Amino acid sequence: NAGVTQTPKFRILKIGQSMTLQCAQDMNHNYMYWYRQDPGMGLKLIYYSVGAGITDKGEVPNGYNVSRSTTEDFPLRLELAAPSQTSVYFCASSYRAPGTGELFFGEGSRLTVL
Amino acid sequence: RKEVEQDPGPFNVPEGATVAFNCTYSNSASQSFFWYRQDCRKEPKLLMSVYSSGNEDGRFTAQLNRASQYISLLIRDSKLSDSATYLCVVNFLDTGRRALTFGSGTRLQVQP
Numbered sequence: 222n223a224g225v226t227q228t229p230k231f232r233i234l235k236i237g238q239s240m241t242l243q244c245a246q247d248m249n250h251n252y253m254y255w256y257r258q259d260p261g262m263g264l265k266l267i268y269y270s271v272g273a274g275i276t277d278k279g280e281v282p283n284g285y286n287v288s289r290s291t292t293e294d295f296p297l298r299l300e301l302a303a304p305s306q307t308s309v310y311f312c313a314s315s316y317r318a319p320g321t322g323e324l325f326f327g328e329g330s331r332l333t334v335l
Numbered sequence: 336r337k338e339v340e341q342d343p344g345p346f347n348v349p350e351g352a353t354v355a356f357n358c359t360y361s362n363s364a365s366q367s368f369f370w371y372r373q374d375c376r377k378e379p380k381l382l383m384s385v386y387s388s389g390n391e392d393g394r395f396t397a398q399l400n401r402a403s404q405y406i407s408l409l410i411r412d413s414k415l416s417d418s419a420t421y422l423c424v425v426n427f428l429d430t431g432r433r434a435l436t437f438g439s440g441t442r443l444q445v446q447p
Contacts, residue, residue: 254434261343261439262439263337263339263422263437263438263439264379264422264437266434269434279434311378311379319426319434319435320366320367320426320428321367324371324379324381324435326378326379326380327378328377328378329377
């Protein structure tokens, strides 16, 4: 079972470049999330989606955009990369609303902006 | 003040020891509580949910104290494989949030 798949696993960007982190899940989960994790910090929610066509901002959405055209895919777009976006990005999904069910995470994407 | 606070550790304990972590949360309007485990450079994975009456899963015991706004995780008979970071996770209800709030984690290192 693939679960939640993220690509790429590693990426180095120059300041001002743009890129898209891909996330796909094969569990038919309605809920999907993007978190970032800085060293020694907890996960911070960037964006989330409760179903195809529906997205909303989390705690730290500035500098990012998302789309959810299908149940399976939830890509995260970084526009005009900045050093402050250096982080580990985790995509997650859940079958039920977050307080009632388990979150399944991808393996993470490590992004460095220089 | 952080909404979910944990002692970052590290907690260094010998194999076979019993170790306990606490986690405090700032908002009483919270519904659900969890412990996630995160191995070094890996993704978080659910360890266990925390129920009001306390619950046990093998060597792991989780407890909730709503009056004092903290949850705890007790690990008995520690194994080398228990070495990881333990994340306290809370589902807050008051602001219409639709996702879980994570603590920064407590690192456990079990020594041979």
